[in-house]
Amino acid sequence: MPKKSVRENKNIYQLAREEAGMTRQKASDEIGFMSESVIEKIEYDQVKPAPDQVLAMAKAYKKMDLCNTYCSRECKIGINYIPEINISGLPEITLHMLAALNSIEKEKNRLVEITVDGQISDEELKDFARIQHMVNQLSMAAEAMKLWVEQSIASGSVDREALDALMEQYK
Numbered sequence: 001m002p003k004k005s006v007r008e009n010k011n012i013y014q015l016a017r018e019e020a021g022m023t024r025q026k027a028s029d030e031i032g033f034m035s036e037s038v039i040e041k042i043e044y045d046q047v048k049p050a051p052d053q054v055l056a057m058a059k060a061y062k063k064m065d066l067c068n069t070y071c072s073r074e075c076k077i078g079i080n081y082i083p084e085i086n087i088s089g090l091p092e093i094t095l096h097m098l099a100a101l102n103s104i105e106k107e108k109n110r111l112v113e114i115t116v117d118g119q120i121s122d123e124e125l126k127d128f129a130r131i132q133h134m135v136n137q138l139s140m141a142a143e144a145m146k147l148w149v150e151q152s153i154a155s156g157s158v159d160r161e162a163l164d165a166l167m168e169q170y171k
């Protein structure tokens with residue numbers, strides 16, 4: 001039986017692997033193109049993982065939020081453009097989304113007034129910033145829902161093929 005790590009300050013990759021109940025050897029076998037030593041170096045922060053390695057670990061560990069965490073914390077582009085999403089339960093995500101939609105609904109006429117001329121005046125900037133914040137909240141809720149779906153697919157509680165087939169009718 002493999003020994004359990006007692007190391008403190010484990011990074012997200014080690015925590016995800018352990019949560020999946022995998023040894024480094026089992027993770028290496030599951031991933032296929034990463035050796036145990038590469039996984040260990042990533043877990044000990046001796047090397048930064050490449051995007052394909054993060055994706056492979058996320059799939060193997062059934063922990064899809066590793067991708068978002070990597071992009072929002074480690075990717076040079078993502079740090080500036082990808083917000084970190086903390087997924088929660090579907091009811092909470094849905095409530096956040098509905099709250100954001102309701103807020104935007106109340107402000108849609110003001111948004112039209114501000115943007116109709118293609119410019120934002122100094123007088124309009126405060127209202128525009130408030131509306132932009134609401135749009136950002138909606139975007140975060142939408143991303144959280146997408147991440148929740150990916151996590152549900154990875155864990156087997158949502159059938160990807162069935163969902164994809166149903167989504168085809170909305171294209």
